[in-house]
Amino acid sequence: MRDPIIEEIKQRINIVEVIQEYLPLKKAGTNWKGLCPFHSEKSPSFMVSEDRMMFHCFGCGEHGDVFTFLMKQEGYDFPEVLKLLADRAGVKIERRDPKIAHERNLMREIVELTSRFYQKVLTDSPQAEAARQYLSKRELKPETIRAFGIGYAPEGWETLCNFLNKHGYKDDDIINAGLALRSVNGRGVYDRFRKRIMFSIRNHQGETLGFTGRLLPEDEKKPDAGGKYVNTPETGLYNKGGDVNKEALIGFRTLLFGLDLARQDIKKNDLAVLVEGNMDVISSHQAGIRNVVAISGTALTDDQLGRLGHYTKHLAVAFDADTAGANAAKKGIVAALRNGFIVKVIVIPEGAGKDPDDCVRKDPLLWKKAITEAVDIIDFLIANVRLNNDLRSVDGKKEAIKQILPIIAEVGDPVVQAHYLKVLSETVGIPDDVIRSQLPKRGNAEASPRQTDAEAKPRLSRTRMLSERLLAIYLTDPKVRPEVQNGLKSEYLEGEELKDLYGWALAGYTQNIISLPAPREERAIELAEILPLKLDVEPAAEPLNEVKDILNILASLHRQAVRERLETEMRDAETIGDVARIEELTRAFKEL
Ligand SMILES: [Zn+2]
Incomplete structure (x- = not known):
């Protein structure tokens, strides 16, 4: 294997x-x-x-x-x-499809070089004066601009294409990378992004895969300026969701803006804050609140959630207060619940601006507080229904159930779902089995509940610790082996895998044979690698004496365990008056 x-x-x-x-x-x-x-x-x-x-x-x-x-x-x-x-x-891996690999590498080079080009234009070119002013008005520090790879696409139709041609890249490759378009007459190509502030779209590893270009505010009202935001189209490197060639795009379907800079903090805080705009992410990071990422315009995809799930299962969602935002939020939230996330909603306090960017710039502490005080999604939805309905009236109750139950139905984790049903039942004062009976079928029934993170392992018993220590010495020090082999009975050891390990090692040392079936042998090999590590923490000063001591203790622990078991069985036999069993157990006692 x-x-x-x-x-x-x-x-x-x-x-x-x-x-x-x-x-x-x-x-x-x-x-x-x-x-x-x-x-x-x-x-x-x-x-x-x-x-x-x-x-x-x-x-x-x-x-x-x-x-x-x-x-x-x-x-x-x-x-x-x-x-x-x-x-x-420095090891070469053969790609399954060298053509795809080659194209992908080429695109990556082009995008990377372009990112550096845009950044250089932003810092040095007189053309970028308005962009620089805009960014400084938004209070972005130079180090933030660098960290996020923000740049500027200059005016002109062929500036980037000429630059890339000079570096040896062909027009077709530039088009493939999503950075240029073929002109209508088919003879020339022109730059896709012109006179825009450029945000690098990177994967979680920090590789630039595409761009979002934002118009300068002065151009927003011009009729021919195009959309306020333009994204790189779906290329082999970048896509905003939907069907793609997974072979070509593996690893590139999961982009969240800022994740490369946020992921360690997301993990540390066990919380990802999800915002709508790139600027929200950037100013939050600049203010030292770094567990923040953005979706770029679309609802959260399962792929993005899957990626995020590597770092946390807790999501706090902040969206603009307008209706579009609320809808997008709803879509993303349902997907997150389905994927087993615990979701909270961040409400930006009254008077602190319309989005996180405003809020941070007003006062980072306000933003921090808003994140801390995020409310659970179901409480948030209930409060929303309560705004327009009297939850004591029959109609109010029905409205609450109608709006909230479909969302609870999507919750992937059954424990969380049961909790939400209870919350809803208490809110409207209707028994939760009645509400549960109304639960619609889930839109997507395939998701199974994810296992929660392993609980901390219970402390090892004394017998287990001594068993491990004994075997560790046995495996590493040939001099103690005869002593162990004479004194150790397999039943002294705690844990089937340790018994297996001992049997396996013993057969190997004494008869040169492998005594276990394959899966148990693998486990034994693994343990044989792991256990000796313990000796490095606490080396055995006198291995032979220690082995003798451990064998004595294990033997007496074993006797004690057997005695306790016999006593329990004896009590049971006495309770039911099983005379034959009592005699049998008495004999076993004497033999101890
Ligand atoms: Zn650990």
Whole structure:
């Protein structure tokens, strides 16, 4: 099953170096340890082994290799991690379709170069004076403009095309990248974006895939100026939802503006704030509130939600107060609920402006407060119905149920759904089984409830800890093996997988055979890699003595456990007066 390319990458990449980019690691024996990034802890139980090319957390049980680490830490898909690490390791991956790969690389180069071109024009060109003034009026700092890759598309029909031609790119490729159009007579091409402020649209990894161009305010009223916002059309690199060639576009269907700069903060806060406009994102980031992303004009897609779900399942949605915004919000919210998100609504306080951008510029604290005080979606909807209806009247109750129940019907998580039904039932004063009986069928019934994040693992029992320690020493120190093999009975060990591991190791050491069926063997191999890491945290000073001690304790813990079991069974036998069973158990007691 082991892919030679993946193995080669793992060999070439130092897992310690990669993980150290995210958290400090200290040397512990031959391994490294640090505070686990996947659960919260005060003393380090996260181990990284350079030799074994793996990590393991003894607190929460997360473990894996450098691929698993990046997928968990960054929320990347496997193909993304593969590409990232292959680049880093200098390993070439064969693409399935070299033509698509070539076109995609070409487009990416063109878009990247164009982004730099627009940025340079914005900072240096006299033509961009009005744009610079506009941005400074919106109080954007130069570092913010740089961080978001904001630029300016100059006036003129061929400025960009000429620039790109000079860099060796052909007209057809520029058209494919969505940056130019063929003129009506078919003979020439011209720039798609002219005299616009350009926002880079990037994926979560920070690669520029397209642009949104915004008119200068002075041009907004001109009849021939075009729409206030123009997006790059759907290209191989960018699309705004809908059917696309997934082979060509894998990884590019999920764009949310600002996600590349927001994702770490989203994860840290376990909350994504969703706004409508790019400027909302930019000013919020500038004010230090960075867990904010925007959808660009459309409703949230399942793909975007899937991407976001890598970082959090909590969404706070802020939309403009106009009706279009409310509708878009509704559409996005239903999709989010269906995808298992917990959704809140951010209400921008009275007098703080019409959108988050206004609000932040007025006072970042107001915006921060609005996010903190976001209300649960169902409470928000109930309050909305209450505005125009008396919920004590029959009509009011019916109206509330009519408006809110279809939304509750979409909730993907059954626990959340039951909670909402209860809230609605209490609000209108109608029993929740009556309301539940009205529940419409879901628009999209396929979604299964997602598993909630694993709860913190319970503390290990003493027997389990000693079993693990004993086996760790047994696996790493050949000198103690005879002692263990003489003194250890499999039933002393706690956990079927440890019993398997011991049986497997024993058969391997003494008879050179593999004694387990494949899936259990894999688990044993895994444990054989993981357990010895523990010894690096607490090395065995005198392995042989420690092994003897552990064997004694395990034997006595085992006797104690057996005695307790016999006692329970004895009480049961006495209760029902089973004489034969009582005699049998008495004999077993004596044998102990
Ligand atoms: Zn952990």
